[in-house]
Amino acid sequence: MPTPTYIPLQTITLGSSASSVTFASIPQTYRDLVLVMFSKSVGSPTAANLKIWFNGDTGSNYSNLRMYGNGSSALSGTGSTTFFESWLDSTAEFTATNIQIMDYSAADKHKTALTRANLSSLQVQASTHRWASTSAISSIEIESSDNGTDLFAVGSTFSLYAIEA
Amino acid sequence: MIPLGILAAAGGAVASVGSYDLLATEILTSSSSSITFSSLGDYAADYEHLQVRMVARSNRADTGSYMYVQFNGDTGSNYNYHDLQGTGSAVNSNATSGSYPSGILDKNFSPAATDPSNSFGVGTLDILDPFETSKYTTARTLSGQSSNSSRIGLTSGAWRNTASLTSITFDDIFGSFVTGSRFSLYGLKASA
Numbered sequence: 330m331p332t333p334t335y336i337p338l339q340t341i342t343l344g345s346s347a348s349s350v351t352f353a354s355i356p357q358t359y360r361d362l363v364l365v366m367f368s369k370s371v372g373s374p375t376a377a378n379l380k381i382w383f384n385g386d387t388g389s390n391y392s393n394l395r396m397y398g399n400g401s402s403a404l405s406g407t408g409s410t411t412f413f414e415s416w417l418d419s420t421a422e423f424t425a426t427n428i429q430i431m432d433y434s435a436a437d438k439h440k441t442a443l444t445r446a447n448l449s450s451l452q453v454q455a456s457t458h459r460w461a462s463t464s465a466i467s468s469i470e471i472e473s474s475d476n477g478t479d480l481f482a483v484g485s486t487f488s489l490y491a492i493e494a
Numbered sequence: 495m496i497p498l499g500i501l502a503a504a505g506g507a508v509a510s511v512g513s514y515d516l517l518a519t520e521i522l523t524s525s526s527s528s529i530t531f532s533s534l535g536d537y538a539a540d541y542e543h544l545q546v547r548m549v550a551r552s553n554r555a556d557t558g559s560y561m562y563v564q565f566n567g568d569t570g571s572n573y574n575y576h577d578l579q580g581t582g583s584a585v586n587s588n589a590t591s592g593s594y595p596s597g598i599l600d601k602n603f604s605p606a607a608t609d610p611s612n613s614f615g616v617g618t619l620d621i622l623d624p625f626e627t628s629k630y631t632t633a634r635t636l637s638g639q640s641s642n643s644s645r646i647g648l649t650s651g652a653w654r655n656t657a658s659l660t661s662i663t664f665d666d667i668f669g670s671f672v673t674g675s676r677f678s679l680y681g682l683k684a685s686a
Binding site: 331332333334335360361392393394395396397403404405406407429431432435437438439441442443445455456457458459461463492493494 | 645
């Protein structure tokens, strides 16, 4: 029997700039999460980092791999300081990011995700990510930088959806 | 938002309630070399596109395994594919110049026995117009794993046949998908 899914859980639209956004008390009754972000930064650098942590864990439990094109080269790199790393622009353009977090509520798997992120002034990116924990994800913290000096701009939106399986 | 994986990343309007339906899920309780969704013709009247969301790991004694996606049980040389793959240090592209045997090849999806415990690969497979009989069945994936054999990849492929889709098979080429691997089938409705 077909089951309608892709359930909107919460949308946050910033009315004032903020250094971070948190989705808390995420229900455990679904299988996958989809996080859709359309965001930019305010701050002195023209490009700031966008980073994500789960359940308040800022330890060395993350790995990520990205493939990106910047208009002149196709590149690939890895990271280990956060679940997700991408760029935000502080001039005019918003970064469009879609993160598919699979089996977020499962207790028998590390949490793995796929991302497509576009910042048309800088790069287009596809990436994968792993949080080396079997804990179910109950909260997601999204930060605009790693030094606290950059903020998400007014109008940045963050939407969280859930998918059944 | 259009729920198809790559389209979704481009943004767009929010999907209306009920436009994206869960049709079936297979969660392995024991290892299996293949998983098949069958009787897909039952969905032809109500759905325009299909998506499969995948979480899997192989028991292959190596870092990573490859997977074939096969349609209607056809294991002949009736497929082709292209991919773009990031390895962490380089970006590669692979393709077939002509027909490819046994299925659409996804090389980025599945970690295996020598990868960290509990690490699984993930992917989304979009199949566009699978019930049309005037088009080759065409699909694309975004898949990856962050493990010892980390990879991220975009794949497109086609089954050179215009038959309406009746089944999808996922075949672990070098081993078996382990317990807990999950494949979920979704339908994207056509407009009334």
